[in-house]
Each structure stands twice: as structure tokens, then as C-alpha cells.
Amino acid sequence: MKNELKITLIQSPIIWEQPALNRNSFAAKMDTINGVDLIVLPEMFTTGFTMSPENLDVEEGGITVNWMKEMAKKTKAAIVGSIVYTENGLHYNRLFFVTPKGEVWKYDKRHTFTLAGENEKYQAGKQHLIINYKGFKLNFMICYDLRFPVWSRNTLDYDVLLYVANWPKPRIEAWDTLLKARAIENMSYCIGVNRIGSDEKGLEYVGHSAAYDALGQQLVFSEKEEILQVTIDKRHISKTRDNLKFLQDRDMFRLL
Known part of the structure; x- marks a missing residue:
């Protein structure tokens, strides 16, 4: 078992509803990355946060997953990010985790963003x-x-x-605060990867991709187009939880 995991966060602009161009852009950035275990891309990294999934070819999701497999094999790192994915006529904001061996896992966004009407366009996980x-x-x-x-x-x-995200500038203080809070309350590393630039709707994105340790200490942070590196340590988690047994005092309940 490894004690350390090297993670790369790619904070980048996203070209609106242009999957091929975005794949090329991220591939060029990945060509500069070596010796890491995991590469993290933003939410909807091939399109931006579009509420028009019908504008995309239904095959684009599969094309991007195959691309992720190729890039994972090339970089020898697992790759994760979310994309617009269409399946059986339904649309999903679906995160894929792909390993260099070609293994694929998926997660569908649980909380669709009603303020933008995401709940009307995408199925919730x-x-x-x-x-x-x-x-x-x-x-x-x-x-x-x-x-x-x-x-x-x-x-x-x-x-x-x-977390992978398209979190806009007007609410960026909430992003900063909640990432840190999630780390502290869960006594885990918490990592958030956001995009930068502006989208077709006129929303501005200022990044603030960051990583926090189990005590809420900020490890990396950026407000510009940038490739960030962070190394997390299993021993930090063990030591923190051994010394501060807060998780043992949590309320016991389940989601229905």
C-alpha cells in the first residue's frame, strides 16, 4: 500500500459545446504532466456547463470515455472529470474515473442545479x-x-x-468556505477542481481550485489558468484521526 498519492489538478478555460477542441486542449496540457497518480479535470470539461445537451452528438460521451482511456494509458495516471453523457435517450452529468488499465467507473451528479434548470435536462444520480x-x-x-x-x-x-465543478465567480466565496468545511467535518482530504474563463451565458469563472488536508489546512490554490500538483499522505489521515477521534462522535443516521 502506498502512503502518498500524487494528484494533478487542471484548471482551464472550456470552449463552449466543442468536445473535440476541448479534448485537444486538455490533451496538450496532459502532455506536460509526468509521474503522477491521478489527473483531475473540471465538470463538463468537453462542453462547459451547457443546458442544451441536445446540441451534442449522442456519440460524444462514448468518444470522450475512449479518449480518457487513451490519455490514462499514455500518462500512466488515472483520469477523472464529468461530461454530458446520453444513454437511452436520457442525459446525465456523469463523472468518469478511468485507470491506465482501462478500468472505468461512473458517478451521476446527485444534486442537479435547479437554479440553472439542470434538473429539467439531466437525470439525477x-x-x-x-x-x-x-x-x-x-x-x-x-x-x-x-x-x-x-x-x-x-x-x-x-x-x-x-469535487469537479463549474462554479461561477458570484458565488466563489461559498465554494472556498464549503471545500474547507467538508475537509474539517469529514476529517479527510478535500479537493476541488474548478474551471476558469467565461462561458456562452456570460458567467465568469475565477478558478479557486484547491486542496485541503483533514485539519482544513490549504495545500494548493489558484486563480489563473494553471496545472496544480498536490501530494496527499495516508499517514496524515491516520495520525489526525487517531489523535482527534471526532468521527466517532458523529450522529448516526442514514439517507432514505
Whole structure:
């Protein structure tokens, strides 16, 4: 079992509803990355946060998953990010976790963003995605999920809570605050990867991709187009939870 996991966060602009161009853009950035275990891309990284999934070819989801497999094999790192995915005539904001061996897991966004009408266009997910990868237990979430602490509550003994997002500038203080809070209350690493730039709707994105340790200490942070690196340590989690047994005092209940 490894004690450390090296993670790359790619904070990038996204070209509106242009999957091929975005794949090329992220591929070029990945060509500069070496020796990491996991590469994290933003929410809807091939399109931006579009509420018009019907504008996309239904095959685009499969094309992007195959691309992720190729890039994972090339970089020798697992890759995670969410995309618009169409299946049986229904649309999903679906996160994929792809390993260099070609293994694929998926997570559908649990909390669709009603303020933008995402609930009318995309099917909401119902299940968590917890992956054991290189000795670390990873829990994946998408953007708006960040506002709902019960869904991320650490009843599954995970080590890392990871969010991919398109979180706009007007509400960026909430993003900063909640990422840190999720780390502290769950006594886990918490990592958030946001985009930068502006979209077709005129929304501005200022990044603020960041990583926090189990005590809420900020490890990395950025407000510009940038590739960030962070190394997380299993021993930090063990030591923190051994010394501060707060998780043992949590309220015991289940989601229905």
C-alpha cells in the first residue's frame, strides 16, 4: 500500500459545446504532466456547463470515455472529470474515473442545479462512487453536491473527497468556505477542481481550485489558468484521526 498519492489538478478555460477542441486542449496540457497518480479535470470539461445537451452528438460521451482511456494509458495516471453523457435517450452529468488499465467507473451528479434548470435536462444520480485506488479510498462528487453535507458525510470511511465543478465567480466565496468545511467535518482530504474563463451565458469563472488536508489546512490554490500538483499522505489521515477521534462522535443516521 502506498502512503502518498500524487494528484494533478487542471484548471482551464472550456470552449463552449466543442468536445473535440476541448479534448485537444486538455490533451496538450496532459502532455506536460509526468509521474503522477491521478489527473483531475473540471465538470463538463468537453462542453462547459451547457443546458442544451441536445446540441451534442449522442456519440460524444462514448468518444470522450475512449479518449480518457487513451490519455490514462499514455500518462500512466488515472483520469477523472464529468461530461454530458446520453444513454437511452436520457442525459446525465456523469463523472468518469478511468485507470491506465482501462478500468472505468461512473458517478451521476446527485444534486442537479435547479437554479440553472439542470434538473429539467439531466437525470439525477442516486448512488455514491467510492473507489479504492493505490491505497486511498476516494469519494467523488460534482459541483452543486458541495452544498449538501449529508451526501458527503463520512460514513464510508473514505480518505479523499473530490469535487469537479463549474462554479461561477458570484458565488466563489461559498465554494472556498464549503471545500474547507467538508475537509474539517469529514476529517479527510478535500479537493476541488474548478474551471476558469467565461462561458456562452456570460458567467465568469475565477478558478479557486484547491486542496485541503483533514485539519482544513490549504495545500494548493489558484486563480489563473494553471496545472496544480498536490501530494496527499495516508499517514496524515491516520495520525489526525487517531489523535482527534471526532468521527466517532458523529450522529448516526442514514439517507432514505
